[in-house]
Amino acid sequence: MSEFKVRDNELSELEVQTLIRAAIAARDKAYAPYSAFKVGAALLCSDGRVFSGCNVENAAYGAGICAERGAAMQAVAAGAQEFTAIAVAGWKDTNAERDRGLAYPCGICRQFLNEFSDGRMSVYVARSVTDYEKNDLSSLLLHGFGPRNLDL
Ligand SMILES: [Zn+2]
Structure with a gap:
C-alpha cells in the first residue's frame, strides 16, 4: 500500500517530505569517489510507487550516470512508465x-524524465527535508521534445 495519494500531481507537504527523505536516503548510497558530490533521487509514479536512484560515477568519467536516470530506469524496469514527481538531493558531505x-x-535527465511525463511532473530540489524548491518539469525543459513529436 502506497503512502502517496496521487491526485492531479499535487502532493501534500507530508508527501513531499516523505519523497525528499527517500531521496536523501538514496543519496547516502551514491558512488561518487571522484567528485564527492553525492546525489539521490526519489521518483513517484502514478501508481503510487516510489523508485530511488543515486549517482554512480566511473573511473572512465563519461560512463557515470545521474541519480535521476537511475531512478527512472528502476521505475521502467518495474513496469511504471508514468512519472508524477521526483525529489532530488545533492551535495558534498x-x-x-x-x-x-x-x-x-541536468539537461539529459530533464529530457529523460520528459519521456515519461510529457512535462507534467513536479521536480522538488532539496537542501533538506523542509528546505526545497518546486518546479514543473515543463518549466525546466521548455518546449521539450517527446513522444508526441513522433505521434506516439
Ligand atoms: Zn542528470
Whole structure:
C-alpha cells in the first residue's frame, strides 16, 4: 500500500517530505569517489510507487550516470512508465546544510524524465527535508521534445 495519494500531481507537504527523505536516503548510497558530490533521487509514479536512484560515477568519467536516470530506469524496469514527481538531493558531505546549493537535474535527465511525463511532473530540489524548491518539469525543459513529436 502506497503512502502517496496521487491526485492531479499535487502532493501534500507530508508527501513531499516523505519523497525528499527517500531521496536523501538514496543519496547516502551514491558512488561518487571522484567528485564527492553525492546525489539521490526519489521518483513517484502514478501508481503510487516510489523508485530511488543515486549517482554512480566511473573511473572512465563519461560512463557515470545521474541519480535521476537511475531512478527512472528502476521505475521502467518495474513496469511504471508514468512519472508524477521526483525529489532530488545533492551535495558534498562537507557542505553544511546552510552551504548547500540546489542540485537541479541536468539537461539529459530533464529530457529523460520528459519521456515519461510529457512535462507534467513536479521536480522538488532539496537542501533538506523542509528546505526545497518546486518546479514543473515543463518549466525546466521548455518546449521539450517527446513522444508526441513522433505521434506516439
Ligand atoms: Zn542528470
